[in-house]
Amino acid sequence: MKKLFFALIAMPLFLALTDAFRPEGASHLFLQAAYADDDDSDSADSDSDNDDADDDDDRDDSQSQKANQNNQKNRNTGSVSGPSPLRWLFGGQNRRQQAPASTGLTPPAGPLAQFASSEIIVFNISPQDLQSLLDGGFSVLDERSVSGGTVRSYRLSPPTNTSLQDARDAVRALPSGGNADFNHFYRLDRGDNQCSGQHCAAFALIGWPQQVSELPNRCAIGIRIGMVDTGLNENHSTFDGANLKVLRLADQDRRASKASHGTAVAAILIGQPDTRSPGLLPGSELVAVDAFYRSGRDERADAFTLVEALYTLADEQVSVINLSLSGPENSVLAAAINDIKETRGIALIAAAGNNGPGAAPAYPAAFSGVLGVTAVDRNKRIYRRANRGSYIDLAAPGVNVWSAASVKGAKWKTGTSFAVPFFSAATAIVRQGNPELTVDDVFELLKSKAEDLGEPGADSIFGAGLLSVSTLCEDW
Template sequence: MPLKPPSGSLAVVFALALNGATFGVPSATPILGQFVGTDTALADDDDDDNGGGGGGGSGRSSSGSSRDASTAAQAVGKGRNPFGYFRQSESRRKAAARTAAALVRQAPQEIVALGLDQGAITNLTAVGYSIGDRTAVALVGAEIVKLRVPGGTTLEAARAEVAAAAPNAVVDFNHFYRPDQDSLDPCGAEQCLARHVVGWPETQALPDRCTGPVRIGLIDTAINAEHLAFAGGRIETIRLGAGDLPDSARQHGTAVAALLVGSAESRTPGLVPGGELVAVDAFQRSGNDDRSAVYDLVRSIDLLAGKGVLVINMSLTGPANLLLERTVELAAQKEIVLVAAAGNGGPRAAPLYPGAYQEVIAVTAIDRRKNAYRRAGSGDHIDIAAPGVQVWTAASVKGASSKTGTSFAAPFVTAAAAMIKAANPQLKADEVEAQLRKGAEDLGKPGKDPVFGWGLLNARTICQT
């Protein structure tokens, strides 16, 4: 017999509940969370951070928030009218949009350049420029230099002046990029729906060739390496120069890292059993904003390339940048598989980078019913889809929570690429992408489309020879 919906005001709640599809524990909370939480571009929620009260985090992560979900569900469960809360959520969404618009796009009074020769530096310093920082980039075979712009010179004019002084250098703004957002019992089936929707193989069912040593690179915020999710794991954490700004928050990086290499004995087992993670914290915190300048992103990619990683996960987004583009090209030439989140700006947003670069696999998010995440970016640059709505993973201090956003879809593709490389070490980066593409489950319009790319990741094919 078909389920008859209630009448009156409850009918609206009923309809909203049926509209949700998440990867968390199936209950009123995540169902309502799909309606409310994914429409709110807030920081990652972390129930552990404030004694169970929902934590802080980056003001601009590529993730949604589960706080709206739980609060709205409590209102329903306690017999209170939830619609006032929905109105509050809309106000929060608009406030978050205003905050996003106000975020600083690049470092003020700074220009960065790759391949700036000493003669050009001498000439520039003679007219008022100064060196903020400089370091060698092995991938490029040259230095990256951070220049402070003299007072009274606009950034546009400074970029043109530096480019004219060094025609062979790559020159651009120092753009900012932002992260795209308690039991020891093994993760149960109801909390591992994300794995099931892509057919992720159980660890004990994996062929030996898929469980060999594999080194994964991660560029993200700080992680809590002491979390029980990483017990016995192989994690190297690297913090780039802190400068005068506080350390970045740990919510986002911890959640992404646990999805990749979480302990098999924890409640958030990682996708790559026995995988080795080299995690670079390239972010700094300014107020409520976790951000990484392109100067640090270039250094991070170069550092990971020097450590022999096979694949790099970048759950972060920002504008196009010439230095980042060149570094991505050179990393791909080293046969490193580069994976990035598509971003949560919505289907009408402009393409975000590094995901929109041709050499990078751009990952969008779907829910457990294989519907597109409503805030995910779209466009011809989208390559593949993976679970990214209410995905169960580690919280920053202890325990676990559900996370939403393309940030948390990217690790599924990173993990799949890493295991393909483990099973077939001879494969080149574009051949790994081709295997992911060939095995994808076509969603939406036939063939590649702007919403799902080539379709949903099919993990059943990742260990084929």
């Protein structure tokens, strides 16, 4: 009887002690083991030499959200809620209840906004139609003029008590307002960051010379590439001696974008040979436009600013524009892209998106005339989060690509974002050696040289296949 009595007393005490020392959100220590999802682990993203001070580079917020969701689930099932058995044993219930300690986690974020909540943008609307909108209660929030005033775009605020849908329809109904649209947001196509292999693996996969000095002179001189991305760290050692120009167009009143994504993409393009993150075309000139800003935890660019960024690069006379970003379809952006391709003869190359095989098409990659690039790993397998669809044109290395980190050193990068620079570099070289070719001709030539992957012929996973540049400067 004594043993039974002590067992009844000891068991609650034992459970209470395990509750007191176990991590919040976990079951009793002796009942459950812990498991980690390595796909999004920050530890995999750290620099192998531990010399990068920016430990948050490319961190996937899904980890924090997942932890919050698990924590909330445990709360709902009662595994962590309610008073501790220790307090029950010693009469703690009668004391004043204390506020729960902070877990250090923020509530799970909801879906990111797809467009600005009260803005309409329109491209090259006539003065007469603009005035009619102003007379009807619209107001101009911002006006941008590029290319010597020949291209004008407007950011408008709808009349009070008018839905955004109705406001867009009203602008589109005007003779020159047909391209009006919401001010959509575009985000960076970075993915999870798994670390393995050597930094030259991506070069070898497509036949790019691992020593860029092996490229014939005509492949490395006079090339001028543009990119629209986040800001970048111009003082990174990978850019020492590089021909780099950075322009910031994002709203100066907003928090500046981080330097992680832009630094990595730029380094893949023009990182210097003797650094830890050598690029594809270190002797080329890169004009980088920062069109991104931060809103809370969201890092984004809006369509209105993207249009200005594209024309800014067009005026810089680049031959190729790298767009390692994606978002929804937008008619104003579509009109600008078509104009830049057709009247300026500039090649635009964009990321396929990292939203998964069942996701809707990602833009601008899905626009007609833009080369949509997906990502593969070193075994030529598709990146697990890559979008799929008929708009996928070609594949390039995009899983565990070695590139510069935002502060110093280098990291492994994964996502369709990091596949785009390989095609931007290849396109720039083809255009440099064959100035008589149109943008479409260049794209078709790249497709004809590709290594077919997946089903025979072009498909919705790999497009025409893997970029192949083994004869990049020999017969192009």
